Amino acid sequence: MRNPFEKEQIHDIVREGLAQVLGTPVSEITGDATLVADLGAESLDLVEFRYEMETRLGVALPKSNVLDELATALGGSERLYDERGGITELAAEVLRRSAFGYTEEQVHAGMRPYEVAAAATSAHWASFTHAIFDRLPDTCTECGAGETEIAVSGRAVCAGCGAAVEAATGDEVLAEGVRVALKEIENAQPVG
Numbered sequence: 001m002r003n004p005f006e007k008e009q010i011h012d013i014v015r016e017g018l019a020q021v022l023g024t025p026v027s028e029i030t031g032d033a034t035l036v037a038d039l040g041a042e043s044l045d046l047v048e049f050r051y052e053m054e055t056r057l058g059v060a061l062p063k064s065n066v067l068d069e070l071a072t073a074l075g076g077s078e079r080l081y082d083e084r085g086g087i088t089e090l091a092a093e094v095l096r097r098s099a100f101g102y103t104e105e106q107v108h109a110g111m112r113p114y115e116v117a118a119a120a121t122s123a124h125w126a127s128f129t130h131a132i133f134d135r136l137p138d139t140c141t142e143c144g145a146g147e148t149e150i151a152v153s154g155r156a157v158c159a160g161c162g163a164a165v166e167a168a169t170g171d172e173v174l175a176e177g178v179r180v181a182l183k184e185i186e187n188a189q190p191v192g
């Protein structure tokens with residue numbers, strides 16, 4: 001089933017959700033304002049934001065993060081950090097290839113993990129949330145229809161029967177993105 005949302009629609013919803021959680025005017029939540037440093041978000045705010053998105057869109061944003069998933073995929077964190085505790089080029093490259101869409105200015109080798117977490121903006125969360133809706137089942141599990149639409153409630157539903165579409169979870173999208181990125185990087189730089 002096709003993603004019924006435009007990227008910009010999801011970004012507006014993410015910005016509204018963040019504005020509500022942070023008690024900040026939507027106008028201040030620009031695409032390049034970092035949630036932690038610029039907007040003062042704390043970890044509890046991000047828990048609340050996840051809940052907001054779940055309520056509003058019916059999606060489960062990830063509880064895990066890219067670096068933790070990468071450690072799981074590699075069976076340990078040896079290749080993730082340099083001797084000073086900064087992330088390696090491999091870790092930075094996986095982050096940039098993730099659905100969050102970090103640029104080279106935003107995420108680079110040598111950054112500390114907390115700096116990576118602090119680099120997130122509403123645009124990154126919008127990009128990730130939109131990517132979740134790129135992973136819908138082929139057809140509706142209720143009626144077999146293949147088309148989607150956005151219901152009055154604002155949620156993505158089956159155009160045939162109105163049933164809620166079952167998107168992948170954020171953690172699934174995150175883990176899959178890490179696996180794909182690792183494979184792409186290996187293919188681009190053959191060992192030896």
Ligand SMILES: [Zn+2]
Pocket residue numbers: 140141142143144145158159160161162163
């Ligand atoms: Zn249906």
